Amino acid sequence: MKPGSADTDVSAGEGDAELVSLYQAHKKVYPRSVSGLFAKWRWGLVFFTQIIFYGLPWLEWGQRQAVLFDLGARRFYIFGLVLYPQDFIYLTGILVISALSLFLFTAVAGRQWCGYACPQTVYTEIFLWIERKIEGDRSARMRLDEADMTLAKFSRKAGKQVAWITLALWTGFTFVGYFTPIRELVGLFASWSMGPWETFWIFFYGFATYGNAGFMREQVCKYMCPYARFQSAMFDKDTLIVSYDAERGEPRGPRSKKADPKALGLGSCVDCTLCVQVCPTGIDIRKGLQYECISCAACIDVCDTVMDKVGYPRGLIRYSTQHAMSEHWGRAEVIRHMVRPRVLVYSSILAAVVVAMLVSLSVRIPFKVDVVRDRSTLARIVSGGKIENVYRLQLMNASEAQERYRITASGLAGLAIASDNTFTVDPTQSRWVVLNLQLPYDAAPPGSHPINFEIESLDSPGKLSEKSIFIVPR
Amino acid sequence: MSDFTSNFWPAYIASITILGMVACLVLLWFSGKTKAMTSHDNTTGHVWDGDLREMNNPLPRWWVWLFIITVVFSLAYLVIYPGAGAFKGKLGWTSVGQYDKEVAAGNKEIEPVYAKFNGMSSEDLAKDPKAMAIGERLFMNNCAQCHGSDARGSKGFPNLTDKDWLGGATPEDIKNVILKGRAGNMPPMAAALGGSEDVTNVANYVLSLSKGPHDSVKAELGKAKFGVCAACHGQDGKGNPAIGAPNLTDDIWLHGFGEAAIVAMINNGKVNPMPPQGDKLTPSQVNVLTAYVWGLSNKPTGAAK
Numbered sequence A: 001m002k003p004g005s006a007d008t009d010v011s012a013g014e015g016d017a018e019l020v021s022l023y024q025a026h027k028k029v030y031p032r033s034v035s036g037l038f039a040k041w042r043w044g045l046v047f048f049t050q051i052i053f054y055g056l057p058w059l060e061w062g063q064r065q066a067v068l069f070d071l072g073a074r075r076f077y078i079f080g081l082v083l084y085p086q087d088f089i090y091l092t093g094i095l096v097i098s099a100l101s102l103f104l105f106t107a108v109a110g111r112q113w114c115g116y117a118c119p120q121t122v123y124t125e126i127f128l129w130i131e132r133k134i135e136g137d138r139s140a141r142m143r144l145d146e147a148d149m150t151l152a153k154f155s156r157k158a159g160k161q162v163a164w165i166t167l168a169l170w171t172g173f174t175f176v177g178y179f180t181p182i183r184e185l186v187g188l189f190a191s192w193s194m195g196p197w198e199t200f201w202i203f204f205y206g207f208a209t210y211g212n213a214g215f216m217r218e219q220v221c222k223y224m225c226p227y228a229r230f231q232s233a234m235f236d237k238d239t240l241i242v243s244y245d246a247e248r249g250e251p252r253g254p255r256s257k258k259a260d261p262k263a264l265g266l267g268s269c270v271d272c273t274l275c276v277q278v279c280p281t282g283i284d285i286r287k288g289l290q291y292e293c294i295s296c297a298a299c300i301d302v303c304d305t306v307m308d309k310v311g312y313p314r315g316l317i318r319y320s321t322q323h324a325m326s327e328h329w330g331r332a333e334v335i336r337h338m339v340r341p342r343v344l345v346y347s348s349i350l351a352a353v354v355v356a357m358l359v360s361l362s363v364r365i366p367f368k369v370d371v372v373r374d375r376s377t378l379a380r381i382v383s384g385g386k387i388e389n390v391y392r393l394q395l396m397n398a399s400e401a402q403e404r405y406r407i408t409a410s411g412l413a414g415l416a417i418a419s420d421n422t423f424t425v426d427p428t429q430s431r432w433v434v435l436n437l438q439l440p441y442d443a444a445p446p447g448s449h450p451i452n453f454e455i456e457s458l459d460s461p462g463k464l465s466e467k468s469i470f471i472v473p474r
Numbered sequence B: 001m002s003d004f005t006s007n008f009w010p011a012y013i014a015s016i017t018i019l020g021m022v023a024c025l026v027l028l029w030f031s032g033k034t035k036a037m038t039s040h041d042n043t044t045g046h047v048w049d050g051d052l053r054e055m056n057n058p059l060p061r062w063w064v065w066l067f068i069i070t071v072v073f074s075l076a077y078l079v080i081y082p083g084a085g086a087f088k089g090k091l092g093w094t095s096v097g098q099y100d101k102e103v104a105a106g107n108k109e110i111e112p113v114y115a116k117f118n119g120m121s122s123e124d125l126a127k128d129p130k131a132m133a134i135g136e137r138l139f140m141n142n143c144a145q146c147h148g149s150d151a152r153g154s155k156g157f158p159n160l161t162d163k164d165w166l167g168g169a170t171p172e173d174i175k176n177v178i179l180k181g182r183a184g185n186m187p188p189m190a191a192a193l194g195g196s197e198d199v200t201n202v203a204n205y206v207l208s209l210s211k212g213p214h215d216s217v218k219a220e221l222g223k224a225k226f227g228v229c230a231a232c233h234g235q236d237g238k239g240n241p242a243i244g245a246p247n248l249t250d251d252i253w254l255h256g257f258g259e260a261a262i263v264a265m266i267n268n269g270k271v272n273p274m275p276p277q278g279d280k281l282t283p284s285q286v287n288v289l290t291a292y293v294w295g296l297s298n299k300p301t302g303a304a305k
Helices: A005-012 A037-058 A085-109 A112-117 A119-135 A138-146 A151-176 A182-190 A196-216 A218-224 A226-234 A274-278 A298-310 A322-327 A331-336 A341-362 B008-030 B061-080 B095-118 B129-142 B171-180 B196-209 B216-225 B227-233 B259-268 B283-297
Strands: A018-021 A067-070 A075-078 A081-083 A241-244 A317-320 A367-373 A380-382 A386-397 A403-410 A422-425 A430-439 A447-457 A463-472 B033-036 B043-048 B052-055 B182-186 B270-274
Touching: A037 A067, A037 A112, A037 A119, A037 A151, A037 A182, A037 A298, A085 A112, A085 A226, A085 A341, A112 A119, A112 A226, A119 A138, A119 A151, A119 A196, A119 A218, A138 A151, A151 A182, A151 A196, A182 A196, A196 A218, A241 A322, A274 A298, A298 A317, A322 A331, A367 A403, A367 A447, A367 A463, A386 A403, A386 A422, A386 A447, A386 A463, A403 A430, A422 A430, A430 A463, B008 B061, B095 B129, B095 B283, B129 B283, B171 B283, B196 B216, B196 B227, B196 B259, B216 B227
Parallel strands: none
Antiparallel strands: A018 B033, A067 A075, A075 A081, A241 A317, A367 A386, A380 A386, A386 A430, A403 A422, A403 A447, A447 A463, B043 B052, B182 B270
């Protein structure tokens, strides 16, 4: 093959160039199981997030599912709240809060989200647990993969696939259960009478879970995830990262348990390579911080175990900061450096958004009104020489009780509603009503006049004001 | 490809499209390997600005497969759908065809909703709240643009809630107007009446018919000339529904009230068409809509929201 033209630099180099492929075959990572403080934290978060995810759709609230996003009817139920598409700002608020939380956590303690709570990590952890139960730990799995296909190997592999697929389908089913009432979905699934979208999403979401947690795993974090990459923008020298204390560890090497490492000229690292074996992204943390590191601290846990075994102090690999490493800071100093402009800015914006959202939710009035002026009929003169404008009002009941709304208009002297002004709207429904406003002749000069509609619920507290205009023709 | 005057352009587009895909594959192949120094520090050996080194972080091979899949997908797409120049694609898909299909599917889907209403008379339909809810939505989508959300019209657009029907008041008449439209036509009459004074006099007489503010002397003079108008509006000015001539004695002023508006109408006349809606709506929809419009001025007793 003719070499590409990108190698002009090489010709000036010292030779030694070789033809390399820029497309790398996937090397499977076989993470070894690990136990310890941080593994406990991770499993804690796996349970926490997944009990919520799998459990929430089954919760009932009154006569309905507690959390249900009814896309067809465009109503979003979250416990006592009934949200309309017009409440989209709350979703924006949640996304802004999530983003800022990610920034804050990352600035303080690195990629904590990646290591403990990200669905990619969580499902990989669960799928790995299944894999380990069926195929054994790292070395057993490696042996099994290399071995010839036998009935025993086949049954193990098939068993794992069945378990994975079942879990993946349950995950897809649960996901759809947030959009279609999950108790009905059970029956629909059982009798195979789901709609096309439900069928698609159960299998698509299930397939994504299966593929990402079963096969893609660290590849997602390394090559696909944008957050993984831009989190490095929040890092600075005071950010907690998984750090290998090279000063203490090097030179590494095996040694007898009884030997004095100082006498041998060795550091604390016994070069057992367990930190590499447990790493879910397959890196060697002893080479320093790498973009693949998801801050899961599996290497910390396993290294601490080894240090305990050989009788050295723990913390050869630990959460520390670049500054702390170079300046030999203690824990107190690391904590003191957490308070820095970047962290303060993130925290104050985050706090402001959270407070704004909570306040907005607490003062929210459970109905909405849209006023649409008739566009064709600007104004007309009706009997008695009165000027009439026509409006359509959409009354949106965001409560779960039937409500009566009374509408009044203000803004011009003599303005009166010439049609019905009290309307009943069914629970969570919206209704269009037509409203005629009349103004005595000559009560206002020709032109467009700002007016206000006041809408008041007669059954619950709350009053809204909506702006519109009244047009007097020339 | 009727947009193009020559056969050159479809061929040009097709070849650019296909060459583009081939070029993608070639690029993928050529950029897959490179001659580089792979030092122990995992760099390619390229150094810029003295110390800026290029890391050798190869693309995973499965990612390359994604590229290949997109090319295969594109080629399959070009075979199935139109895209490669003038080639129509194996499916013969067109956007118009899809639209027609979706309309047909939509009509078929709503058929059962209307099935119950098809045989019903407008009088019965007007009492059916479900039919009227559908009728209201049809009205809002198809009629309210001119007649207003409350169906009371405005200048030039008739009020549909009163008893004044220029095209006839029976449900059959209303249906006919919805289906075929109607052309209201008042010819300019100034010449036939005489001078501008005569026009003013007739206008005052017309105002007097409905007891509007008028000059009684002028009205008396105008009365003599009204014979010209009577051909359509009748000797008594009560109009003639058969030809759509409005009643001038009621207090309904579709084209404006007052002497000036009437003078302008006599001088200039007016063609005021209602466009036909028959090709936009299905017969079942017209049936329900007719009942809704009829019901606006024929409120069933005791039916109030």
